[in-house]
Amino acid sequence: MAKENKKLVEAITSMEEDFAQWYTDVVKKAELIDYSSVKGCMIIKPAGYAIWENIQTELDRRFKETGVENVYMPMFIPESLLEKEKDHVEGFAPEVAWVTHGGLDPLPERLCVRPTSETLFCDFYRNIIQSYRDLPKLYNQWCSVVRWEKETRPFLRSREFLWQEGHTAHATAEEAKERTIQMLNLYADFCEEVLAMPVIRGQKTEKEKFAGAEATYTIEALMHDGKALQSGTSHDFGNGFAKAFEIRYTDKDNQLQYVYQTSWGMTTRLIGAIIMVHGDNSGLVLPPRIAPVQVMVIPIQQRKEGVLEKAQELCGRLGKVCRAKLDDSDKSPGWKFAEQEMRGIPLRVELGPKDIEAGSCVVVRRDTGEKLTVALEELEEKLPELLEEMQREMFERAKAHRDAHIWDAHSYEELCDIAANRPGFIRGMWCGDQACEDKIKENLAVTSRCLPFHDREQIADTCVCCGKPAHKLVYWGKAY
Amino acid sequence: MAKENKKLVEAITSMEEDFAQWYTDVVKKAELIDYSSVKGCMIIKPAGYAIWENIQTELDRRFKETGVENVYMPMFIPESLLEKEKDHVEGFAPEVAWVTHGGLDPLPERLCVRPTSETLFCDFYRNIIQSYRDLPKLYNQWCSVVRWEKETRPFLRSREFLWQEGHTAHATAEEAKERTIQMLNLYADFCEEVLAMPVIRGQKTEKEKFAGAEATYTIEALMHDGKALQSGTSHDFGNGFAKAFEIRYTDKDNQLQYVYQTSWGMTTRLIGAIIMVHGDNSGLVLPPRIAPVQVMVIPIQQRKEGVLEKAQELCGRLGKVCRAKLDDSDKSPGWKFAEQEMRGIPLRVELGPKDIEAGSCVVVRRDTGEKLTVALEELEEKLPELLEEMQREMFERAKAHRDAHIWDAHSYEELCDIAANRPGFIRGMWCGDQACEDKIKENLAVTSRCLPFHDREQIADTCVCCGKPAHKLVYWGKAY
Numbered sequence: 001m002a003k004e005n006k007k008l009v010e011a012i013t014s015m016e017e018d019f020a021q022w023y024t025d026v027v028k029k030a031e032l033i034d035y036s037s038v039k040g041c042m043i044i045k046p047a048g049y050a051i052w053e054n055i056q057t058e059l060d061r062r063f064k065e066t067g068v069e070n071v072y073m074p075m076f077i078p079e080s081l082l083e084k085e086k087d088h089v090e091g092f093a094p095e096v097a098w099v100t101h102g103g104l105d106p107l108p109e110r111l112c113v114r115p116t117s118e119t120l121f122c123d124f125y126r127n128i129i130q131s132y133r134d135l136p137k138l139y140n141q142w143c144s145v146v147r148w149e150k151e152t153r154p155f156l157r158s159r160e161f162l163w164q165e166g167h168t169a170h171a172t173a174e175e176a177k178e179r180t181i182q183m184l185n186l187y188a189d190f191c192e193e194v195l196a197m198p199v200i201r202g203q204k205t206e207k208e209k210f211a212g213a214e215a216t217y218t219i220e221a222l223m224h225d226g227k228a229l230q231s232g233t234s235h236d237f238g239n240g241f242a243k244a245f246e247i248r249y250t251d252k253d254n255q256l257q258y259v260y261q262t263s264w265g266m267t268t269r270l271i272g273a274i275i276m277v278h279g280d281n282s283g284l285v286l287p288p289r290i291a292p293v294q295v296m297v298i299p300i301q302q303r304k305e306g307v308l309e310k311a312q313e314l315c316g317r318l319g320k321v322c323r324a325k326l327d328d329s330d331k332s333p334g335w336k337f338a339e340q341e342m343r344g345i346p347l348r349v350e351l352g353p354k355d356i357e358a359g360s361c362v363v364v365r366r367d368t369g370e371k372l373t374v375a376l377e378e379l380e381e382k383l384p385e386l387l388e389e390m391q392r393e394m395f396e397r398a399k400a401h402r403d404a405h406i407w408d409a410h411s412y413e414e415l416c417d418i419a420a421n422r423p424g425f426i427r428g429m430w431c432g433d434q435a436c437e438d439k440i441k442e443n444l445a446v447t448s449r450c451l452p453f454h455d456r457e458q459i460a461d462t463c464v465c466c467g468k469p470a471h472k473l474v475y476w477g478k479a480y
Numbered sequence: 481m482a483k484e485n486k487k488l489v490e491a492i493t494s495m496e497e498d499f500a501q502w503y504t505d506v507v508k509k510a511e512l513i514d515y516s517s518v519k520g521c522m523i524i525k526p527a528g529y530a531i532w533e534n535i536q537t538e539l540d541r542r543f544k545e546t547g548v549e550n551v552y553m554p555m556f557i558p559e560s561l562l563e564k565e566k567d568h569v570e571g572f573a574p575e576v577a578w579v580t581h582g583g584l585d586p587l588p589e590r591l592c593v594r595p596t597s598e599t600l601f602c603d604f605y606r607n608i609i610q611s612y613r614d615l616p617k618l619y620n621q622w623c624s625v626v627r628w629e630k631e632t633r634p635f636l637r638s639r640e641f642l643w644q645e646g647h648t649a650h651a652t653a654e655e656a657k658e659r660t661i662q663m664l665n666l667y668a669d670f671c672e673e674v675l676a677m678p679v680i681r682g683q684k685t686e687k688e689k690f691a692g693a694e695a696t697y698t699i700e701a702l703m704h705d706g707k708a709l710q711s712g713t714s715h716d717f718g719n720g721f722a723k724a725f726e727i728r729y730t731d732k733d734n735q736l737q738y739v740y741q742t743s744w745g746m747t748t749r750l751i752g753a754i755i756m757v758h759g760d761n762s763g764l765v766l767p768p769r770i771a772p773v774q775v776m777v778i779p780i781q782q783r784k785e786g787v788l789e790k791a792q793e794l795c796g797r798l799g800k801v802c803r804a805k806l807d808d809s810d811k812s813p814g815w816k817f818a819e820q821e822m823r824g825i826p827l828r829v830e831l832g833p834k835d836i837e838a839g840s841c842v843v844v845r846r847d848t849g850e851k852l853t854v855a856l857e858e859l860e861e862k863l864p865e866l867l868e869e870m871q872r873e874m875f876e877r878a879k880a881h882r883d884a885h886i887w888d889a890h891s892y893e894e895l896c897d898i899a900a901n902r903p904g905f906i907r908g909m910w911c912g913d914q915a916c917e918d919k920i921k922e923n924l925a926v927t928s929r930c931l932p933f934h935d936r937e938q939i940a941d942t943c944v945c946c947g948k949p950a951h952k953l954v955y956w957g958k959a960y
Binding site: 034036037038041042043044045046049050052053069070071072073074075076077078081093094095096097098099100101102103104111113120123124127128139143144146148159160162 | 514516517518521522523524525526529530532533549550551552553554555556557558561573574575576577578579580581582583584591593600603604607608619623624626628639640642
């Protein structure tokens with residue numbers, strides 16, 4: 001490892017020493033974010049925003065394939081509108097930012113900056129839905145939202161963050177439920193296929209569900225430190241909001257019916273998940289499919305005649321098969337290597353005078369450090385293969401890590417022991433009583449992550465907390 | 481014209497009768513926007529937002545080609561930060577929305593919702609620019625901004641609107657000026673090539689320039705009613721903001737220097753411009769390059785065997801050469817025609833049993849109403865040609881209209897006469913004294929639009945207002 005390389009790497013704490021500090025160091029040193037003079041709000045820098053752009057492009061394409069259309073709603077919600085659905089306002093009012101003045105004049109009614117837009121969409125749907133012919137409505141918006149959190153962390157919890165929020169209205173309860181699950185599965189597939197991040201799909205308990213929802217579904221990922229991260233949620237509202245907002249349509253028999261609604265969202269927090277699932281002690285590691293730059297071409301002895309020209313030509317050729325970039329800055333190769341590693345760029349191509357003479361170059365994989373010598377004329381074929389291989393193996397490694405950190409607790413004693421000593425998901429039976437959920441959360445700082453869809457094993461007959469008969473398997477865990 | 485067709489068209493006021501009402505009717509009936517329960521804030525509906533998405537995609541591509549990178553800055557600006565540049569705060573403070581509470585607690589300092597983000601970018605640049613190696617910085621963001629306007633109109637002036645704001649920092653004044661002009665030309669080319677909207681490129685007077693800028697450049701388009709619309713602006717800040725915010729870098733001789741900055745923006749107001757440049761009494765007319773749907777396939781007698789299948793197959797084929805959509809709803813063909821016209825979809829393909837038998841279909845141009853019979857197997861070749869032809873002719877028509885509405889005023893009397901009777905741009909010499917500009921604005925409701933780049937004709941020797949010697953040609957006009 002070159003001297004400069006060490007210098008940049010030493011700038012980040014190792015994850016074994018202090019995972020939280022490692023995370024903070026990576027987001028800063030990989031130049032994903034910067035702090036702003038607005039407490040709790042972050043600046044997303046080009047390297048971070050480019051990841052978000054790729055997330056947007058891919059999700060948006062998948063949404064549109066299911067018939068979703070994009071709209072834009074106002075960022076302000078009048079206080080009286082926020083208050084229309086009782087559970088919803090109770091959930092959000094304590095953490096919204098209030099606008100009280102427009103210019104020099106006090107406003108007749110306070111406006112909150114949207115923490116989420118259910119109330120605005122309901123107000124809109126009430127106006128535009130009259131007949132069954134107007135259904136379904138499948139709208140989504142990309143925007144920023146504000147929640148006045150007390151403690152903040154870049155990407156994971158900030159006072160303002162970017163997201164998409166889908167809001168749909170349907171004629172029947174079945175159709176709404178179907179859409180809720182469809183979007184959850186879309187999120188899960190996106191995480192697994194594009195972010196190389198395995199997720200558990202399941203349902204939230206009553207305690208953990210969204211304010212105003214009938215049911216909340218979630219995907220839960222496991223970070224490298226063994227903590228869970230809720231990575232996307234999809235809510236089935238039944239007709240609760242429709243009743244509060246009087247959203248009705250005339251059905252085919254000319255009867256007035258309430259609509260059934262859903263909402264679903266994913267946020268910039270996904271970037272935090274990518275960091276904590278794939279990162280290592282040299283910095284960020286980006287799955288190739290989401291990486292803004294997939295291949296960094298780094299010339300060696302670039303002042304020697306012909307090197308830079310050859311590197312430029314190569315980069316131009318590679319640009320046709322992947323997202324390639326040339327680092328022709330006047331930094332040393334060692335420093336460039338360290339930067340490319342810190343920023344998580346999947347592949348590095350090293351090209352010096354000797355390589356050019358031999359008609360080959362050195363390709364280095366970011367995830368494994370593996371070095372390959374590849375003939376220059378084979379690069380266009382080889383690099384896309386390598387990127388796909390890396391994408392697949394990154395998913396497999398993350399899955400193996402996740403699966404090796406799922407523990408079964410058959411009793412409260414065992415639960416306490418695991419919660420204290422073994423990072424990861426804990427499988428434990430639950431009687432369904434919220435008192436047990438409260439007790440576990442209060443005593444062990446462990447929350448119910450979900451009742452999983454695809455894992456219904458009856459690992460015991462009794463509740464892991466109270467010992468009463470239990471039939472529900474719950475994934476528990478410490479969470480971000 | 482079918483009965484249903486008439487019905488939908490009659491729903492909009494004719495533009496000759498009342499242009500403002502025509503505009504409002506079109507934005508509503510073409511389903512571009514809806515009003516929200518937040519006064520002065522609009523809901524952008526799918527048909528409107530899809531136009532904005534196309535504008536974004538095309539502008540963003542052009543920005544990136546010039547080296548611009550996207551970032552995201554907080555939506556809030558602390559009051560003390562907004563106040564750092566004197567002219568800037570005076571320009572914006574009267575029209576910002578103030579956040580005073582976060583959750584239940586009053587904030588230690590008021591935050592305004594960004595009306596524009598110069599101050600945030602300056603604060604950011606102060607932290608990240610140290611050396612000449614850090615320059616230039618070429619950042620842009622796509623976001624929404626808030627200006628608490630008293631009177632609002634959809635797209636043209638609303639309390640919240642969507643835009644992009646580019647902010648750059650450079651080592652020299654020359655480089656900053658060059659970037660300012662580069663971006664103005666990029667905007668102008670975009671308007672002319674993509675929106676088929678001719679623009680006048682020029683410089684704003686001192687009176688009309690941006691709060692805090694050394695020079696503001698603008699592109700001005702002429703609407704169908706003869707009013708001007710400022711369609712994009714680019715500002716050269718010199719080092720004024722750098723001095724207020726202490727943004728300095730060490731140059732190659734190790735001397736501390738202030739940076740030179742620019743900013744430039746385009747907004748959803750462009751959608752208003754498209755409507756008012758190209759629209760007619762049947763509704764919206766979209767230039768093909770920006771139209772979310774370019775070709776609407778409308779089956780005739782769609783219940784007859786084979787019609788819908790053939791229409792589907794045709795639409796699938798056309799989807800490979802243009803953005804095509806099939807209207808297979810159970811509305812009548814006449815109603816579908818009227819909707820397609822109202823929404824401004826450039827081409828309509830009518831396909832009925834007789835057409836299928838003849839192996840042809842009827843293609844109707846939205847802008848001219850021209851009907852062509854085209855053989856089915858020639859459509860893939862013919863439609864893209866027609867779309868390009870329409871794009872070109874729409875630009876030419878708009879330019880002819882604009883050029884036919886430029887009037888020369890050689891005296892104040894003539895200026896009064898033209899301002900009262902002839903809608904359009906007025907060319908008139910100006911002595912450079914703001915008193916004349918103020919007088920013209922106050923008495924005639926006409927403002928200086930710009931000192932044009934490409935038109936430096938000395939049409940008279942004296943100021944159109946005061947009669948003193950004058951060397952500056954100004955385009956004047958009533959404006960949105």
